[in-house]
Amino acid sequence: MALRRERTHITVRGLNKAFKGQPLYRDFDLDLPEGRIVSIFGPNGCGKSTLMNMIAGLIPVDSGSILFDGKSLKQTVIGYVFQQYREALFPWLKSIDNIAYPLRRAGMPEPAVKARVEELIASFEIQFDLNRYPYELSGGQQQTVCIMRALAPRPEVLFLDEPFSALDYEMTLFIREKLQEIYLKSGVTMVIVSHDLEDAVYLADKVLLLTRRPTRIAEYMTFDMPRPRTPDSMSDPRFVAAKAHALDVFRREVKG
Numbered sequence: 412m413a414l415r416r417e418r419t420h421i422t423v424r425g426l427n428k429a430f431k432g433q434p435l436y437r438d439f440d441l442d443l444p445e446g447r448i449v450s451i452f453g454p455n456g457c458g459k460s461t462l463m464n465m466i467a468g469l470i471p472v473d474s475g476s477i478l479f480d481g482k483s484l485k486q487t488v489i490g491y492v493f494q495q496y497r498e499a500l501f502p503w504l505k506s507i508d509n510i511a512y513p514l515r516r517a518g519m520p521e522p523a524v525k526a527r528v529e530e531l532i533a534s535f536e537i538q539f540d541l542n543r544y545p546y547e548l549s550g551g552q553q554q555t556v557c558i559m560r561a562l563a564p565r566p567e568v569l570f571l572d573e574p575f576s577a578l579d580y581e582m583t584l585f586i587r588e589k590l591q592e593i594y595l596k597s598g599v600t601m602v603i604v605s606h607d608l609e610d611a612v613y614l615a616d617k618v619l620l621l622t623r624r625p626t627r628i629a630e631y632m633t634f635d636m637p638r639p640r641t642p643d644s645m646s647d648p649r650f651v652a653a654k655a656h657a658l659d660v661f662r663r664e665v666k667g
């Protein structure tokens with residue numbers, strides 16, 4: 412595979428965050444590469460979600476800088492997929508209107524909204540009825556709607572907080588494939604928080620392995636197995652070795 416040039420997309424510098432006087436991140440630096448998938452993995456409570464949410468602007472930092480290609484968050488279009496898809500969708504809007512919501516809110520003219528939604532439906536090869544309300548859909552279908560909504564405004568970065576944790580295994584495989592397809596088509600930078608090592612490694616170009624708090628980077632592991640990866644990839648020796656290595660680092664960090 413030809414080597415792709417790695418360009419930094421998100422730069423985190425001198426990040427500090429404490430909860431109730433207890434430091435979580437102290438002078439923390441991180442670079443997230445453009446057009447790659449980075450998974451964040453680490454011990455329970457080490458601050459995976461907090462880190463991603465600070466980058467996505469959902470949680471304030473105490474101090475430090477976070478820039479997207481040198482720009483602030485306000486100047487950047489991002490998408491966010493929540494773990495709890497049931498609570499993330501607006502129950503009073505049909506699924507299709509949930510997807511269109513961020514476009515309408517941004518004042519996009521209706522014909523352009525329709526065209527963008529149609530484009531998403533085609534690229535996701537949606538087989539279910541998007542005129543249904545979210546509660547009429549299965550969990551996997553609801554999570555698919557959440558991902559489509561997050562992608563609707565063509566974000567530069569897509570953040571996903573444990574996107575598989577509320578799904579059964581079959582749906583996990585389905586959503587993983589969809590995310591990989593979208594990534595291969597659009598090259599969007601993705602950041603995924605995962606508490607499952609298999610999920611963390613499967614989609615990732617890089618796995619950010621964190622320590623216990625106060626949280627540091629234990630290892631920023633590169634996983635360059637070619638794409639598309641398939642369920643068979645999980646028995647590939649390269650996948651098995653990457654997962655075993657990440658598990659070693661994790662065990663060392665948990666033991667302290």
Ligand SMILES: Nc1ncnc2c1ncn2[C@@H]1O[C@H](COP(=O)(O)OP(=O)(O)OP(=O)(O)O)[C@@H](O)[C@H]1O
Binds near residue numbers: 431435454457
């Ligand atoms: N609003 C808050 N107030 C006080 N403490 C908080 C708050 N949010 C998070 N914390 C604490 O900060 C730490 C990191 O939380 P966070 O949810 O980011 O960790 P995580 O690695 O994503 O956790 P998990 O693996 O349990 O999902 C935890 O110890 C948590 O209890």
